């Protein structure tokens with residue numbers, strides 16, 4: 031498969047066409063942004079880690095019945111994916127309090143929830159991706175009631191699968207963001223699952239091994255990304 035015409039550049043990825051209709055080439059960049067684009071930098075070899083982590087995670091999810099856009103890995107930072115009509119929604123799953131939830135609800139970081147929490151955000155950079163509920167999503171025409179229910183059910187299922195997947199690598203899955211799209215009548219997981227889009231803490235020390243190291247200037251950013259991949263490879267041969 032050849033990388034064809036350039037289609038789109040996002041904050042962390044570039045998308046190209048391929049010779050096959052509705053199959054796209056997703057190239058993972060080393061660029062990193064935070065605070066809705068205010069903070070910019072690069073994380074060495076992040077694209078390589080993130081392509082490989084997404085490929086491994088999506089293959090695992092697919093093998094457990096979650097439909098994803100992944101077709102195959104075609105380069106160290108390149109995946110082939112199905113084109114999806116993306117929903118303008120971000121689905122965040124939370125198991126442990128961190129990030130915006132700590133500020134919004136005034137609770138301490140690290141509090142573990144008995145059940146995973148599902149949140150919906152409107153995908154709109156100009157508005158800073160505001161938190162919305164099901165009724166807002168429906169009223170804004172972002173998805174049908176059935177699609178919203180499907181997205182939330184898939185979010186919960188992915189959460190329980192990935193909690194186990196990361197725990198086997200001695201990583202606590204604190205929270206993460208998913209994006210879904212339509213492929214025909216089916217709701218399919220798209221985008222990526224990486225240390226950019228997940229909070230992952232060491233199970234014992236609770237050391238942060240994710241993009242919070244970049245967001246909070248904690249140092250050791252590259253090393254943390256490499257460590258996540260190393261552990262996934264070691265725990266899931």
Ligand code: UDP
Nearest residue numbers: 122128129130131205206207226227228229
């Ligand atoms: N997240 C993401 N993209 C976004 C917003 C959040 O990947 O545009 C991820 C983030 O990495 C974390 C989870 O979603 O794992 C929850 O993020 P939160 O709402 O706490 O926002 P943040 O603190 O990242 O601003």
